[in-house]
Amino acid sequence: MELLERFAAGDEEAFESLFRQYQRDVYIWVMRVVRNRAAAEDLTIETFWRAYRAHARFDAKRGRCAGWLRRIATNAALDYLRSAKRELPLEDGVAEAGKSERPAELAELQRKIVTAINQLSPKLRVVAILALIEEEPYAEIAEALGISVNAVKVRVFRGVRVLRKELEKAGIRP
């Protein structure tokens, strides 16, 4: 029996093989969204835990295990961002900019941009991060969120509009 079929039938060895095969991909994807190593590790475990419990719903004949896992991972990351209003962590470079030779104004500008991103709802923030920062193709974002490419475009435009408003409030003209 194929690996995916064995997994769908509840075989734990098949699950371990899939885990080892896809843990890196899931981690990298989640890391792009939450940008925190510890949280990304926890969410990778959470993703596979959800997949493990839902093995019976996995359609082995359609294959696409990576896509299925990526969708679960995106939902888990969204739940994480929704819980207790998680904020995008400041980049190391931003946090240290004031201490180094980098001008304080630059650090301040970066801080304002991160604050503006944090004003986005989790739904818009995920799309904004993936589309605008990570430059993921719209089709991949759409698949991960289980929405159409047009819906992704709408969210990107909406996100950009909110960001412009927030940045203008902070005195930045994009």
Place this chain on the structure above:
Amino acid sequence: MSEGEVHEMKRLLQSAVRPAGETELSRDLWPTMVSRMSRQEVKVPWWDWVLLAGASLALWLFPALVPALLYHL
């Protein structure tokens, strides 16, 4: 809103937040996964709690049901 404005926003955001790109996983997560799987919590459906509460209430209100119940067990 034009694609140009989206592109401009991309440039601005990337100046503040570096793309995470391919941030590598620093350890194998399988051992953590195994411990997560081994502490599966037993979930009792809410309906079972309702049934238990109903049965307890019935026995408390009508203690005469206890011998009848024991007889039928």
